[in-house]
Amino acid sequence: MEEKIKARIMDSRKIRRSILRMTTEIIERNRNLKNLVIVGIRTRGIYLGKRISKLIKELEKIEIPVGVLDITLYRDDFSELEAQHMVKKTEINFSVAKKDVLLVDDVLFTGRTIRAAMDSLIDLGRPKTIQLLVLIDRGHRELPIRADYVGKFLPTSKREIVQVKLKEIDSEDEVLITEPPGIK
Amino acid sequence: MAFKHKHLLGIQGLTSSEIVSVLDTAESFYEVSTREVKKVPTLRGKTIINLFYEPSTRTRSSFELAAKRLSADIVNFNKQTSSVIKGESFKDTILNLEAMNPDAIIIRHSASGIPYFATTFCQHRIINAGDGSHEHPTQALLDAFTIRQEKKNFKDLKVIIVGDIIHSRVARSNIFLLNKMGAKVVLVGPPALLPVEFKNFGVEIDFNLDRAIQGADVVMMLRIQLERQAANFFPSIREYRNLYSLTEKRFRKAKKNAIIMHPGPINRGVEISTDMADSAKSVILKQVENGIAVRMAVLYLLLGGKKREAID
Numbered sequence: 001m002e003e004k005i006k007a008r009i010m011d012s013r014k015i016r017r018s019i020l021r022m023t024t025e026i027i028e029r030n031r032n033l034k035n036l037v038i039v040g041i042r043t044r045g046i047y048l049g050k051r052i053s054k055l056i057k058e059l060e061k062i063e064i065p066v067g068v069l070d071i072t073l074y075r076d077d078f079s080e081l082e083a084q085h086m087v088k089k090t091e092i093n094f095s096v097a098k099k100d101v102l103l104v105d106d107v108l109f110t111g112r113t114i115r116a117a118m119d120s121l122i123d124l125g126r127p128k129t130i131q132l133l134v135l136i137d138r139g140h141r142e143l144p145i146r147a148d149y150v151g152k153f154l155p156t157s158k159r160e161i162v163q164v165k166l167k168e169i170d171s172e173d174e175v176l177i178t179e180p181p182g183i184k
Numbered sequence: 185m186a187f188k189h190k191h192l193l194g195i196q197g198l199t200s201s202e203i204v205s206v207l208d209t210a211e212s213f214y215e216v217s218t219r220e221v222k223k224v225p226t227l228r229g230k231t232i233i234n235l236f237y238e239p240s241t242r243t244r245s246s247f248e249l250a251a252k253r254l255s256a257d258i259v260n261f262n263k264q265t266s267s268v269i270k271g272e273s274f275k276d277t278i279l280n281l282e283a284m285n286p287d288a289i290i291i292r293h294s295a296s297g298i299p300y301f302a303t304t305f306c307q308h309r310i311i312n313a314g315d316g317s318h319e320h321p322t323q324a325l326l327d328a329f330t331i332r333q334e335k336k337n338f339k340d341l342k343v344i345i346v347g348d349i350i351h352s353r354v355a356r357s358n359i360f361l362l363n364k365m366g367a368k369v370v371l372v373g374p375p376a377l378l379p380v381e382f383k384n385f386g387v388e389i390d391f392n393l394d395r396a397i398q399g400a401d402v403v404m405m406l407r408i409q410l411e412r413q414a415a416n417f418f419p420s421i422r423e424y425r426n427l428y429s430l431t432e433k434r435f436r437k438a439k440k441n442a443i444i445m446h447p448g449p450i451n452r453g454v455e456i457s458t459d460m461a462d463s464a465k466s467v468i469l470k471q472v473e474n475g476i477a478v479r480m481a482v483l484y485l486l487l488g489g490k491k492r493e494a495i496d
Contacts, residue, residue: 070212073224073254084187084488086205087212087481123221 003161003178009154012173015135018151019048022133023055025149030100035128037099038066041117042088044106045069047168048135052104067092069103074116090120097125106164108134111145136175138162187485191310193299194319195360203361207329209481210474216253217476227256230487231286235261235277236313237268237293242448242472243313243322247290250479256487259286274298278306287487291315296353309486317351323447324357326478328365330471331402334443338365342439344396346372346428347406347455350379350417354447355406359385372396373428376417393428400438404445405430405456421454430456435465443467 010018030036033056040049046068053064068091075085103117118130135151140158156162156177163176187205189197198206216224232251236244244260251258261281263269268277274293281289288309291299296316303310314320328338335341343362349355349371359382362369369387371378382389390396397403408424418424430444444456444466452458461468 073216073226075226078226078488084485087209087484089212089215091215119225123223124219 003180005176005178006160007177008174009136009162009177010152010173010175012167015151015173015175018135019051020055022149022151023052023059026052026102026131026133027056027060029131029148032100033060033062033064035098035100036064036102037094037096038064038102038104039069039092039096039117039121040066041103041105041113042068042070043169044164044166045104047166048106048133049102049104050168052102052133065094067094067096069117069120071113071116071120074120076112076116092124095125096121096127098128099125100129100131101127102131102133104133106135106166107162108132108137108145108147108150109140109162111141111143114145115143135164136162189486191299191303191312192321192482192486193303193310193312195321195324195357195364196319198321198364200364203325203328203364206325206478206481206485207332209485210325210329210477213480213484214474214477216480217473223253223255225255226484227251227254227487230256230288231284232256232258232483233261233281233286233289234258234313235281235289235291237263237274237291238314240292240313242475243292243320246472246475247311247313247322247479247483250476250483253476254480254483256287256483274301275305278302282306282308288483311482311486314353316353317356318353319357319360320353320447321357322475322479322482323354324361325482326471326475327354327358327404327445327447328361329474329478330445330467331367331443333470333474334467335401338362338367341367341401342370342399343367343402343404344370344372344400345404345406346393346396346430348377348408348417349373349382349406350377351409352406358404359387363387370396370400374418374424394434394437397434397437401442402445403430403435403438403442404447405450406447407449407451408454425454429454430460432457432459432463435460445471448472 038049038053040046049066053066056064070088070090072085072087131148133149134147136154137150138154138156161178165174167173248258290311290313292313293315296318298315299310299312312321345355363386371382371387371389372393375391446468450461
């Protein structure tokens with residue numbers, strides 16, 4: 001059974017505008033842009049991070065490195081999963097020590113992924129600051145975590161699923177709200 | 185993709201896609217050992233017992249470091265300083281350790297099949313770290329990881345395994361693994377150490393190293409296991425060396441980019457000359473380094489997720 005699509009929240013134009021706005025906010029807030037590094041959380045955070053880096057280069061002519069973070073080893077539900085998650089590589093080829101790190105993810109939900117990402121980052125070095133950017137903040141936080149840059153606040157019910165699709169891996173850019181099969 | 189086994193008893197029970205998933209997972213764990221803080225919190229709160237009835241440098245410390253880099257607690261059991269010396273049986277030892285509620289027991293023992301025997305009465309996960317002349321699965325996995333690192337692919341690789349085949353659990357595990365992955369395996373050694381029945385595993389055998397080494401991509405040397413030789417299997421070390429030692433002259437007959445492997449410990453000047461063991465073509469220490477990543481992957485895959493029923 002296919003999951004049911006309830007609403008199409010963003011299309012590629014809306015996503016592009018939203019990323020552009022957030023990028024401007026990043027530039028405005030980080031006066032020392034040269035100290036900024038981007039770390040994208042697998043999988044879609046990587047592509048959002050790369051788009052932001054590209055935009056900063058166009059706007060400010062500064063090259064911001066983008067690293068890849070896999071948080072599997074830092075999950076807090078390791079013993080509760082039915083099967084292990086596939087561990088993928090963390091690829092951060094620069095030091096995060098004393099840097100302003102911009103953590104990027106597609107959806108902010110319970111906050112547990114971000115907790116894991118921050119623990120993981122701090123094990124790699126001591127960043128000067130960590131800022132968080134998400135395309136969608138859907139609420140239902142279980143930890144005291146908030147994002148510094150938000151593409152769109154999206155009130156949802158807990159059983160709904162927010163799907164961010166990016167053309168780098170999903171063939172097109174869109175944000176959908178879907179519901180798992182079997183639930184009315 | 186998911187790894188569903190409860191125990192790791194041997195390569196024989198794994199499919200090629202399960203082997204690939206262990207190697208892929210190890211690929212990700214490799215990076216952890218290159219960090220400044222070589223530790224991730226994944227197995228926090230898990231307890232692992234390293235039960236070694238036989239001496240070991242590499243396997244024991246490799247499992248220990250793998251467990252520690254995953255934040256598991258590990259207890260090392262050493263036969264010499266344990267109640268085994270007072271006559272406690274293997275089964276009683278396991279039952280007593282099990283009463284302390286570990287999550288996994290890693291077993292190295294001189295009797296083939298002991299890890300399997302342990303699974304018949306022990307509730308916890310069992311990992312075979314070498315049992316007699318049967319299997320040494322994590323060694324074969326780390327060898328495969330190293331071969332894949334150097335050669336990218338297993339298909340049509342010519343791998344020769346040279347030496348004391350009859351006593352070697354490393355050889356058996358490697359034969360099973362390389363067969364499943366599509367490599368061509370040739371076993372080489374003196375007839376007394378290389379029974380022709382090995383052909384039943386689907387490999388070639390050759391008693392002449394100078395012939396077998398031609399065109400080899402991987403030259404895997406095995407240690408002459410003097411401790412397992414109740415009878416004399418060959419007339420003298422000197423004769424063995426003359427016929428089966430890996431020397432520079434012999435190695436020149438292999439492919440140009442061939443690599444030299446050895447599971448260790450090496451007997452320098454017996455199965456391999458010192459200059460070959462230390463040469464640029466030797467990946468012997470690389471194997472040791474990779475061992476930690478592979479064992480981290482094995483611990484992760486076996487200890488992750490909910491408690492599962494044995495499917496082995």
